[in-house]
């Protein structure tokens with residue numbers, strides 16, 4: 001059983017069918033899924049939310065100053081964090097949003113010791129604003145925050161993908177799911193888990209990663225209770 005975990009959600013989890021923007025219905029379903037899984041476990045949960053449903057610096061910001069495009073992306077993650085907070089609180093789960101870029105009128109600034117205190121009090125902390133620095137992704141934020149708050153593991157939530165495969169299962173029907181890997185194997189085999197910067201940080205610090213299908217019923221709860229689900233990456 002884990003004591004404290006960090007869950008990484010892509011921004012797309014908040015988008016409806018279109019894959020773009022924030023769907024209140026989809027966000028409510030997501031919030032119920034997470035809140036239901038967490039209920040009664042006593043596990044402390046922090047969430048890093050991405051922003052790909054709204055803006056991806058490198059892709060959407062073509063022709064723009066790259067850093068500016070990334071700052072726009074970071075602001076997008078704050079919008080997502082607020083939407084997720086709203087939905088989780090409606091589902092009965094106390095939460096706090098903390099942002100890496102200060103905007104005190106809408107959320108608390110990120111202060112590490114305060115984030116830990118919130119979790120000790122049973123609040124889910126949602127980190128918005130990425131790292132507060134351009135040229136990173138929210139995968140690196142997930143890793144960085146997980147290390148800072150002393151999380152046992154980073155849970156990389158996927159949509160209808162139940163772990164890491166040796167090749168793309170959508171293209172190769174013989175693709176095999178890998179239950180257990182080391183960080184270095186992921187690097188050497190160029191397996192898709194998280195971006196290279198984030199992965200290197202996990203490897204350097206020995207932080208375990210689990211890649212799992214968030215929408216397989218019961219998966220998140222089983223994971224929180226310490227069961228083996230999806231692919232475990234450990235040194």
Ligand code: UDP
Nearest residue numbers: 011050051052057070073130131136137138
């Ligand atoms: N971003 C950034 N620094 C960070 C985190 C995010 O500049 O520390 C920007 C970057 O432009 C990125 C965008 O925010 O493309 C959205 O985040 P990401 O692509 O990681 O979202 P996800 O794919 O998880 O939805």
